[in-house]
Amino acid sequence: MTKITKAVIPAAGFGTRFLPQTKAMPKEMLPIVDKPIIQYVVEELVDAGISDIIIVTGYHKRTIEDHFDTPSKDLIENLKMGGEKKRHLLEQINQISELANFIYVRQKGPYGNGTPLLNVRHLIGDEPFIYTWSDDFIAAEPSRFKQLIQAYEKYQASCLASIKVKKDEEYDRYGFAAGKEIEPGIIDVETLIEKPGKSNAPSDLATVSGFVLTPDIFDYLDTALRNLREGQELYYNDALKLMIQDNKKVYAVEIKNGKYYDTGNKIEYLKTVVEFALKHPDVNGEFRDFLKSVIANEA
Secondary structure: OOOOOEEEEEEOOOOHHHOOHHHOOOHHHOEEOOEEHHHHHHHHHHHOOOOEEEEEEOOOOHHHHHHOOOOOHHHHHHHHHOHHHHHHHHHHHHHHHOOOEEEEEEOOOOOOOOHHHHHOHHHHOOOOEEEEOOOEEEEEOOOHHHHHHHHHHHHOOEEEEEEEOOOHHHHHOOEEEEEEEEEOOEEEEEEEEEOOOHHHOOOOEEEEEEEEEOOOHHHHHHHHHHHOOOOOOOOHHHHHHHHHHOOOOEEEEEOOOEEEEEOOOHHHHHHHHHHHHOOOOOOHHHHHHHHHHHHHHHO
8 A cells, every 4th residue: 555645735826815915925825823824734744644745836926935945044043143032933944844845836737726736747656645725724633634544545545525514605615525425424425516506515515625636536637638628627526527437436534523724715714813813822812802802892
């Protein structure tokens, strides 16, 4: 059995929902208190045993590379001058560049979330890997990636992280899976539908946030690409549907003991920042008092 050591993060989008902030700053670098969103994703990958992280970027994403690079001498000297008071900061920034082996690939090809996969095919080779977004995550114990890897090791097939949705509007935001439950929380997928709306959804199980994919997905992406009509986008789901039609196993894995955070839109991003600030050891008390005062003044 091949151990999963590689992950792919697509990060070439323009982040138009956050303009004008994202005109010069990638949405992946928006902070959750004092740490960019993408770092949460990277740290979770590393904790799950991933050593090679491939980030598919565009010309406007250089700051992502800079963030995971070795810190500049000027910054290091500045922190050293701060003595013991800033020693922990120096340790933190040095650790960031040592998290994993980072590989950067510029995206090219048709629009759609299937294109970054084709861009990294030569780097993945004949290995299973993780494909995960840079603007959402599931805080879970064990982590979503550990749960996905455990399912892959048992079933030796592509595994899709999934959550049960509760709000009607969420049926218009995510893809949904349905099929036979082969054990609690594990679905042998027979149907995948993207943003079906509640009335057309095959289940309440949304596939979100991250996936373990087997390398045969690349051949099915080739087929999906050949089937594209002018103006259409290439989606990874197109390849998964072809795999299912070809009797390849795909499983939806409900992530247990977790909470899903979608920072891809303004309101959900703000909710995430507030929730994490209330847990942050440096600011939680003062921030909580501030929120109480705001609510009191609004009442």
